[in-house]
Amino acid sequence: MGKVYVLDHPLIQHKLTYIRDKNTGTKEFRELVDEVAMLMAFEITRNLPLAETTINTPVVETKAKVLAGKKIGLVPILRAGLGMVDGMLKLIPAARVGHVGLYRDPETLEPVEYYIKLPKDISERELIVIDPMLATGGSANDAIHSLKKRGAKQIRLMCLIAAPEGVEKIQEAHPDVDIYLAALDEKLDDHAYIIPGLGDAGDRLFGTK
Ligand code: PRP
Ligand code: URA
Numbered sequence: 001m002g003k004v005y006v007l008d009h010p011l012i013q014h015k016l017t018y019i020r021d022k023n024t025g026t027k028e029f030r031e032l033v034d035e036v037a038m039l040m041a042f043e044i045t046r047n048l049p050l051a052e053t054t055i056n057t058p059v060v061e062t063k064a065k066v067l068a069g070k071k072i073g074l075v076p077i078l079r080a081g082l083g084m085v086d087g088m089l090k091l092i093p094a095a096r097v098g099h100v101g102l103y104r105d106p107e108t109l110e111p112v113e114y115y116i117k118l119p120k121d122i123s124e125r126e127l128i129v130i131d132p133m134l135a136t137g138g139s140a141n142d143a144i145h146s147l148k149k150r151g152a153k154q155i156r157l158m159c160l161i162a163a164p165e166g167v168e169k170i171q172e173a174h175p176d177v178d179i180y181l182a183a184l185d186e187k188l189d190d191h192a193y194i195i196p197g198l199g200d201a202g203d204r205l206f207g208t209k
Helices: 010-020 026-044 080-091 138-149 164-173 201-206
Strands: 004-006 050-056 061-067 072-078 099-104 111-117 126-130 154-162 178-184
Touching (some): 010 178, 026 080, 072 080, 072 138, 080 126, 080 201, 099 138, 111 138, 126 138, 138 154, 154 164, 164 178
Parallel strands (some): 004 178, 072 126, 126 154, 154 178
Antiparallel strands (some): 050 061, 099 111
16 A cells, blocks of 8 residues: 655645635745745655765765666646646756646536646656645546556655545555655545645635635
8 A cells, every 4th residue: 555654844834834824825825835845845855766976076086976867757737736846846857747637527526637748758757746635536546547547657646735535545546656745634525625725726826716
C-alpha cells in the first residue's frame, strides 16, 4: 500500500492556516499556495539521488555531491493544480510539466477529462501529480490511470489537503503511489467538499466565484 506523508513543517502549517481562512483574498491565497508548494517540493525531493563529482575550490581539489540528474515530471491537474506548479519549479527548475485537464461533474461528482498533454518520455520520469485538493479521490485516481495508460511507471501524488475518503481511494486503486500532504482533514460534506478544507481551490485561486 502507498504511504501517506503529512508534511508538518511549521512554515507549511502556518501558511496553510491562512490559505484555509475565508478572509484571505485571491492575491494572497495564490501567493501562499505558491510558497507552500515550494516548501513541499523541498520536502518531497529529500530523497533525490546524489552523485559524486570533483571540483576545485579556490584552495584545493575536492570531491563534492551533485544531483544525479533524475528526470522529474510535474503533472498538475487543471485547473487548481496550476497554482502549485511555479512554486515547485523554483526548486526543480529542470522538471518537465505535463497537464491533465479534469473537472468534477457537479451532479455526478465524477471526473470528466477534457485535456491531456504530457512529456514524451513519461515512462522514464518520476512523475509528481499535483492537485491542491484530494476529496473523493476521483480526479486524482483518473489522472493517475491516464498516466499509467500512457506508460508512466513511477508516480507520486502531492496535495495540500486530503479527506480520508480520497486517501483510501488512491491507496486501493494505486498501491504503488505515495501521497504527500500538508494536511489530512476530517471528512467530506454532502457535496463532497473537504471539511474543514479551504473551499473551492480553483475558484479561490483564480477568483472565479
Ligand atoms: C477540484 C480540485 C480537484 C478535485 C478534487 O477540482 O482541484 O481536482 O476538485 O475532488 P475529487 O477528489 O472529489 O475529485 P474541480 O473539479 O473543482 O475543477 P477546477 O480545478 O477546474 O476548479
Ligand atoms: N474540490 C475543491 O476545490 N474543494 C473541496 O473541498 C473538494 C473538492
